[in-house]
Amino acid sequence: MSTVASRGPFRIDDVAFDDAADALLAVRETVFVLEQNVPLEEERDALDPQCRHVVARDRGGAAIGTGRLVPPRDGDAPACIGRMAVLREWRGAGVGDAMLQALLRQARQQGWNDIALNAQVSAQSFYARHGFVPVGERFVEAGIGHQAMRRRIDRPQAIDGRDAAIAVTAGLIRQARRKLCVYSRELDPGLLDAPRVLEAMRDLCTRGAGIQVQVLLQDAATPQRALAPLLALAQRLPSVIAFREVADPVDRGYPSAYLANDDGGYYFRPLGHRLEGEAETGAGGRARQLAEQFRPVWERSRPCSEYRALGL
The missing domain is CATH 3.30.870.10 (Endonuclease Chain A)
Incomplete structure (x- = not known):
């Protein structure tokens, strides 16, 4: 684990899934399963151990946010950002911005320059503020409207x-x-x-x-x-x-x-x-x-x- 950002009342840590699974899954279950009614079996998948993860922690060390970066499946496929979740009481405090920047930093370090994600429609403007643009039509996943979005981090994004x-x-x-x-x-x-x-x-x-x-x-x-x-x-x-x-x-x-x-x-x-x-x-x-x-x-x-x- 390494701390990649510290912003006043919270910090962002790079973590391995095996080392921080309890914290990561607790935040995701609170946000996705309990708050958004996503079935638990849809929130969990086999990709977690392969991913790079970040966790946001408050001053006391409690997990308040999570996100993950899925490696590209082949040479032409993009890396994917997902499972971005912030506890309700911490929203609007810059936690999501800091986690997303940390994940993009990891992608840049790995040479993964093409980044994709499926944004909940309510969060689309958040990702647009970080340079992601919509791709294709909206769709429904786990009962929630989503928009596929994409960004290049090695050159300007074509509009x-x-x-x-x-x-x-x-x-x-x-x-x-x-x-x-x-x-x-x-x-x-x-x-x-x-x-x-x-x-x-x-x-x-x-x-x-x-x-x-x-x-x-x-x-x-x-x-x-x-x-x-x-x-x-x-x-x-x-x-x-x-x-x-x-x-x-x-x-x-x-x-x-x-x-x-x-x-x-x-x-x-x-x-x-x-x-x-x-x-x-x-x-x-x-x-x-x-x-x-x-x-x-x-x-x-x-x-x-x-x-x-x-x-x-």
């Missing part, structure tokens, strides 16, 4: 459809600490007006003092005519969300679109009228590069003062 674009955009918004930069052609209908994205934006903007969202548009009139939902949110939070429209002809010819936060996350689309692109959540250099590219364009662009009087 190739609307569902993935919405998931990664919402995740990057939630990942932001205090600042978010958005460069868009006309506020991306179908993306920036998606309910999950608007919910993430609302949560960010009402998180506390010092939040700053800057949205740079090439065409400010189109979202105004369409009464884009993000404009209504901005009217309620004018000190948090600001819009500008590019004025320089050189800027108007820029073909791409992107979103970058201040915690190393970005989503870049080479062609701004399409959703296909790439995204990462732990790429501080690339995120800073996009933010630095954004800043001078923002400074020479005009404020969209007309948005303040929309009467939405």
